[in-house]
Amino acid sequence: ELKVEQNPLFLSMQEGKNYTIYCNYSTTSDRLYWYRQDPGKSLESLFVLLSNGAVKQEGRLMASLDTKARLSTLHITAAVHDLSATYFCAVGKSNFGNEKLTFGTGTRLTIIP
Amino acid sequence: KAGVTQTPRYLIKTRGQQVTLSCSPISGHRSVSWYQQTPGQGLQFLFEYFSETQRNKGNFPGRFSGRQFSNSRSEMNVSTLELGDSALYLCASSWRERTNYEQYFGPGTRLTVT
Numbered sequence: 001e002l003k004v005e006q007n008p009l010f011l012s013m014q015e016g017k018n019y020t021i022y023c024n025y026s027t028t029s030d031r032l033y034w035y036r037q038d039p040g041k042s043l044e045s046l047f048v049l050l051s052n053g054a055v056k057q058e059g060r061l062m063a064s065l066d067t068k069a070r071l072s073t074l075h076i077t078a079a080v081h082d083l084s085a086t087y088f089c090a091v092g093k094s095n096f097g098n099e100k101l102t103f104g105t106g107t108r109l110t111i112i113p
Numbered sequence: 114k115a116g117v118t119q120t121p122r123y124l125i126k127t128r129g130q131q132v133t134l135s136c137s138p139i140s141g142h143r144s145v146s147w148y149q150q151t152p153g154q155g156l157q158f159l160f161e162y163f164s165e166t167q168r169n170k171g172n173f174p175g176r177f178s179g180r181q182f183s184n185s186r187s188e189m190n191v192s193t194l195e196l197g198d199s200a201l202y203l204c205a206s207s208w209r210e211r212t213n214y215e216q217y218f219g220p221g222t223r224l225t226v227t
Contacts (some may be wrong), residue, residue: 031214042203043218088156092214099207099214100169101146103156 002027004091006104014112016078021107023072023089031092032072033101034063036085043088046074076109084111115140117206117219125225131192134222138185138206144168145187146216147179150201159202162187191224199226 003026013019023032031050035043047056049065049072056063060083062075072089086108090101118137126132138145146169147159158171162181179189185206191198201223205216 033215035218042220043205045215045217048215090156094214099144099216100158100161100171101148101156101205101216102158103148105155 002091002093002102004089004102004104006089006107008107009105010108010110012110012112013076013079015080018078019076021074021076021087021089021109023074023104025070025072025091025102027070027093029067029070029091030094030099032065033090033092034061034072034074035088035090037088037106038085046087079111081111081113084109117204117217119202119204119219119222121222122220123223123225125227126194127227128194128196130194131190132194132224133188133190134202134204134224136187136189136204136206136219138187138204139217142206142208142217143185144207145181145185146205146207147187147189148203148205149173150203150221151197151199156203159189194226196226198224200224 005024007022034046037043047063052067054065060077065072086106088106089104092099120135144163146161148156150156161169165181176192181187201221203218203221205218207216
């Protein structure tokens with residue numbers, strides 16, 4: 001059974017600092033996703049990583065994928081308050097054309113001014 | 114282009130009742146997946162529908178069921194509600210093509226069971 005672990009679960013950091021969220025998964029994946037969720041809101045897609053060594057960047061967020069290590073990271077550079085949210089990674093596995101997402105536990109990020 | 118829509122947005126039901134939630138996918142998307150989000154269990158996959166057929170199912174009891182219509186709209190039904198069914202129910206739609214499985218999530222339906 002596929003397991004997806006994220007750490008840390010909670011992260012409180014000061015504005016301007018850098019930090020990394022880690023996502024480990026237990027079996028091979030087809031796709032790795034990162035989502036953002038604000039309180040009471042739905043999931044907003046941030047990145048889709050398709051292959052080993054994939055790196056994507058959007059603003060202060062950068063995601064990478066190492067399929068050999070079964071590890072994805074979400075790096076936050078020079079954090080700002082607007083980045084406060086819960087971040088989820090999810091592994092997509094295809095089976096005869098169907099895809100099922102298995103989510104990590106989420107990392108609740110709080111940026112302190 | 115309009116996003117994924119879900120109705121109703123909020124719902125309060127009593128134990129033992131049943132409930133039906135609705136999801137309209139992004140125009141052109143043919144796959145609809147449903148997820149349950151609770152503080153204790155996190156985000157869990159319920160099922161996926163494509164071409165009016167259930168293609169994939171998560172580990173939920175038979176009280177949870179769904180269907181998809183010819184216009185790709187989907188409904189999920191929960192019968193004999195339990196307190197533990199209180200959750201945010203999210204649906205997601207996708208093209209479901211060989212190179213594009215990305216799922217787009219709706220705003221969710223928050224179900225409270227009392």
